[in-house]
Amino acid sequence: MKRLFAALTLMVMWAAAMWADSPLTSTNFCQAYATHPMVQLASELEPGDFIPTKLLDFLADKNSPVDERMAVINSIGWAFEGHDSYGQLGEYLMKRYKVKTIDKLVKKLDAKTLCVYAYAKAMSNYFEVSEAARLAHEAVNKNKDNSFTVAFIAALIDAQVYLDNDWCAVYNVVADVAHDGSLKLDMEQGAIDIVMEYIGLYKEYCK
Numbered sequence: 001m002k003r004l005f006a007a008l009t010l011m012v013m014w015a016a017a018m019w020a021d022s023p024l025t026s027t028n029f030c031q032a033y034a035t036h037p038m039v040q041l042a043s044e045l046e047p048g049d050f051i052p053t054k055l056l057d058f059l060a061d062k063n064s065p066v067d068e069r070m071a072v073i074n075s076i077g078w079a080f081e082g083h084d085s086y087g088q089l090g091e092y093l094m095k096r097y098k099v100k101t102i103d104k105l106v107k108k109l110d111a112k113t114l115c116v117y118a119y120a121k122a123m124s125n126y127f128e129v130s131e132a133a134r135l136a137h138e139a140v141n142k143n144k145d146n147s148f149t150v151a152f153i154a155a156l157i158d159a160q161v162y163l164d165n166d167w168c169a170v171y172n173v174v175a176d177v178a179h180d181g182s183l184k185l186d187m188e189q190g191a192i193d194i195v196m197e198y199i200g201l202y203k204e205y206c207k
């Protein structure tokens with residue numbers, strides 16, 4: 001019995017380590033925005049705190065720089081998993097845009113805000129990101145400005161999906177965007193470097 005318990009304990013520890021080391025949980029690119037006021041405010045939150053209205057306003061405002069909004073979500077981080085920060089943002093957006101369903105909200109949101117929403121969903125429940133990936137793809141389809149940030153974050157969510165079965169794809173899906181010169185670079189290079197430093201670990205599986 002003791003051996004069985006020990007084996008189960010090791011399996012749980014391995015699974016926890018696996019998910020703590022993943023595209024969404026190990027790419028703390030908010031560090032590149034540490035001096036930005038909204039990111040600083042997000043960094044002061046504790047697990048279980050509600051997102052203050054000031055931050056929700058910033059996240060919902062399509063005129064707020066999209067990379068800074070993503071950095072806020074990244075700073076809030078996966079410590080909010082289980083607290084449903086995604087749900088809180090979704091409710092706020094539905095009130096702001098005066099819609100009653102997620103489908104109608106998706107149609108109303110611009111590409112950048114939709115991708116912020118998708119990223120918040122992914123970070124709120126990184127064990128199940130298929131719906132977040134769908135929303136992110138919708139954002140990419142709307143991405144008429146060729147925003148690098150939108151494409152890059154969508155790729156990061158896709159990388160989380162591939163983590164279960166194709167580690168080479170984890171690298172390729174993000175690297176393809178990082179090397180796409182046709183996109184409008186609207187993210188700090190330092191943030192990109194932080195992501196790619198981690199994602200680069202998966203390149204060795206592309207053989």
